[in-house]
Amino acid sequence: MRKPTGLERLYVDFDSFFASAEQHLQPHLRGRPVGVIPVDSEHTGLIAVSREAKALGIKRGAFVRDARKACPGLVLVTARHEVYVELHRAIVETIETVLPVKAVCSIDEMVCALLPSEGARAIEIGRQVKEVIASRIGPTLTCSVGLGPNDLLAKIAAEMEKPDGLVALHPADLPGRLLSLELTDIPGIARGNAARLARAGIGDMAALWSLQPKELRRLWGSVEGERLWMGLHGYTVERPETRRRMFGHGRVLPADWRSLNGAYAAARVLLAKASARMRRAGFAARALALWLTDRNSAGWYGEERFQPTWDDPSLLASLSRLFLHAEREDMRRSRSVHVTLHDLVPMAEIEADLFGYTPEAQLKRRMEYLSVLADRLNASHRRTLLHWGPQVSIPGGYAGAKIAFNRIPDAEDF
Known part of the structure; x- marks a missing residue:
């Protein structure tokens, strides 16, 4: 373990990225309180709010009806994921005119490695990154830049003086400013983990800092606790490469789609999106899972293996x-539907059955070929031309191509 x-x-780390992106792309929204919603519906929550909205007390996650009451002048914009992805790619190209991007952490977060010669002038390079984004992309899209000896401390530094901040956490100054933070300000410490630490008498950063790595591992219940300790104390932390575990999509259903038939129609669309992503990544699945949930997050779960x-x-x-199983078990209404393809196998590892040339096997191979052919045709035309069975459009916007924290959709997803 190395200690820089x-x-x-x-x-x-970009500031209020989705909302700022809309203000950047639509100048008439600049200076106004803006909230971004996932779908065009009053029965949803805000996934991003602009600085102006934050100043009025509007927070991400607030329900639309509550946000409108608190701020009658709030402008609601439906998220345009494909536009944000294009903007993200332009931003990455812009940053790389100053230094290479080591990793894309999310749609609005990137980390760069500094050479020893660059570390000595890291503050100057941070200013260059902010200036080139302002000049090439535009001044509306501001970012906060953090500098540190490792990814974790650099991320923490970027969060310290938002918006439009520039902070360095030098290893010689640790713990320094870390002691002024709340435990939940640290990436990886959510409310549940903070409560677990509190039960063990760890209520602030000073107490957390004084722990030994094995103690934090025990309190955490996994090696992640020890990795967190190492990161906070300035060590480099190498994480094992993760393997893809599943492909899935989910949707909160519009009010008039919350029957079993509506959930089924939506699930077909979501499954088609997930299976196309899976094929492009070169995987096959050995299981399909279906969740149907009601307004209390209870509901029905089923899985089929093959x-x-x-x-x-x-x-x-x-x-x-x-x-059909859900119907037999009297699941009549569903507020949301989720489908997941899991227990993945790389296609290259699937061996052909030498004795499997039955009519059924030959038909299945034809369906596999036609599925790939449909993917290619739909991708080349950027819209769904070929599909299996009836094609429906779910009201309210996107069916599957959404930006998740750790996943940026490909152009073919839209």
Whole structure:
């Protein structure tokens, strides 16, 4: 485990990215309180708010009706994920005119590695990054830059003086400003973990800092606690490469779609999106899971397992059987629907059955070929031209191509 003596990471974190992106792209929104919603519906929450809205007390996650009461002048904009992805790519290219991007952490967060010669002038480089974004992208999209000896401390530094901040946490000054933070200001410490630490008598950063790494590992219940300790104390932390575990999509359903038939129609669309992503990544699935939830987050769960499969007709047939089970078990209404393809197998590892040339096996191979062909045609035309069964459009916006914290959709997802 290495402990750097200087600044080796530069972290870029954009301020209120979705809302700022809309103000950047729509000049008439600048200076106005803006809230971004996931779908065009009054029965949803805000996924981003502009600085102006934050100043009026509007927070991300607030329900639309509550936000309107608190701020009658709030402008609501439906998220445009494909536009944000294009803007993200332009931002990455812009940052790389100053120094290479080591990793994209999310749609609005990137980390860069600094060479030893660059670490000595890290503050100057941080200013250059902010200036080049302002000049090439535009001044509306501001970012906060953090500098530190590792990814974690650089990210923490970027959060310290938002918006439009520039902070360095030098290893020689630790713990320094870290002691003024709340435990939940540290990435990885959510309310649940903070409560667990509090029960062990760890209520502030000074107490956390004084722990030994093995103690934090025990309190955490996993090696992640020890990794957190190492990161906070300025060590480099190498994480094992993760393997893809699943492909899935979910949707909160519009009010008039909250029947079993509406949930089934939406689930077919979501499954088609997920299976196309899975094929592009070169995987087949051995299981399909379906969640139907009510307004209290209770509901119905079902799963079907099968031989490695990637063709749409087989997966849609499995989905149909799951909904028949839900109907038999008297699941009549659903507020949201989620489908997941999991227990993945790389296609390259699937061996052909030398004795499997039955009519059924030949039909399945044709369906696999046609599914891939449909993917290519739809991707080349940037819209759904070929699909299996009836094609429906779910009211309220996107069916599957949404930006998640750790996933940026490909152009083919839209």
